[in-house]
Amino acid sequence: MRPTQAPFPAGRLRRTRSSAALRSMVQETTLGVGDLIWPVFVRDGDGVTEDVPSMPGVQRRSVDLTVKAAAEAAELGIPAICLFPYTDPALKTEGCEEAWNPENLSNRAIRAIKREVPEIAVMTDIALDPYNINGHDGIVVDGEIVNDETLEALVKMGLAQAEAGADILGPSDMMDGRIGALRTALEQARHPNVTIMSYAAKYASAFYGPFRDAVGASGALKGDKKTYQMNPANSDEAMRLIERDLSEGADMVMVKPGLAYLDICRRVKETFGAPTFAYQVSGEYAMIEAAAQNGWIDGEKVMLESLMAFKRAGCDGILTYFAPRVARLLKDG
Numbered sequence: 001m002r003p004t005q006a007p008f009p010a011g012r013l014r015r016t017r018s019s020a021a022l023r024s025m026v027q028e029t030t031l032g033v034g035d036l037i038w039p040v041f042v043r044d045g046d047g048v049t050e051d052v053p054s055m056p057g058v059q060r061r062s063v064d065l066t067v068k069a070a071a072e073a074a075e076l077g078i079p080a081i082c083l084f085p086y087t088d089p090a091l092k093t094e095g096c097e098e099a100w101n102p103e104n105l106s107n108r109a110i111r112a113i114k115r116e117v118p119e120i121a122v123m124t125d126i127a128l129d130p131y132n133i134n135g136h137d138g139i140v141v142d143g144e145i146v147n148d149e150t151l152e153a154l155v156k157m158g159l160a161q162a163e164a165g166a167d168i169l170g171p172s173d174m175m176d177g178r179i180g181a182l183r184t185a186l187e188q189a190r191h192p193n194v195t196i197m198s199y200a201a202k203y204a205s206a207f208y209g210p211f212r213d214a215v216g217a218s219g220a221l222k223g224d225k226k227t228y229q230m231n232p233a234n235s236d237e238a239m240r241l242i243e244r245d246l247s248e249g250a251d252m253v254m255v256k257p258g259l260a261y262l263d264i265c266r267r268v269k270e271t272f273g274a275p276t277f278a279y280q281v282s283g284e285y286a287m288i289e290a291a292a293q294n295g296w297i298d299g300e301k302v303m304l305e306s307l308m309a310f311k312r313a314g315c316d317g318i319l320t321y322f323a324p325r326v327a328r329l330l331k332d333g
């Protein structure tokens, strides 16, 4: 219920904006380091970092340096990191078997981080695209992304991640039934506390372009992902997906991409009151960085403003490549 505002001059709304002290007293939303989840790219090797060309300031790191980055993130107070492996093209197959190899890059990284930096929560991505010769999130049979066969693969993948010590599983594949299948399998395998953050409202978006470069999936992808990711024109459908994933056992839900979908974030939070996260995806990051590098915007200010917008829209947290930079800024005041 909106209180009626007194007319001018009683209602001079500029009064509460007239000094920094007053502005801080009436500030409705805050951004804190506890709101951040940091997505990181992992590659093989030892002591290696490699720049991602389409994401200036973002690197792929070998497992040892990923552990070091996790330790720095924990030191800054970042509660969680999310791992994305850059997989050797030679390991990609039609059946995506590498996805549930207990010794794959992602699982090795999970184990190493949980051993050295147990206090940081490790989140994973569940989708077959890093391991799929077709670049798709699901198994492809005769040109079709087949739902139920994919579920079996996703469950094996998720269980291997849970065994390796992952705290939060992030199914990003958009197959039907995956949350229920994973939840049942986790219970049976006695992993009752492994949390699921469902990429529940994930749109078929052109904003993922730089990410696909970062994980080496751009070249592989045949066609598009429109038969499983959502149409950017839809909002009611997002509500149905969120409702279903929560009922199947998701603990937290995500909207992705972020900035162009703040109306969805707001609607999800208001409708379900569940822990709601947004992913400020690679293309959003790249746009801000590119404009900042050209001197066209103040990158730091736009970064903070964009993240505050997620909080204002109702999000409980944000996956953002800016996480360590923001954390450092917040620490230095």
Ligand code: PBG
Pocket: 125, 127, 129, 137, 172, 173, 207, 208, 209, 210, 211, 212, 225, 280, 281, 282, 283
């Ligand atoms: C894998 C996945 C993608 C992203 C996160 N997990 C790409 C896609 O669906 O094509 C994108 C993240 C980003 O752009 O930052 N399914």
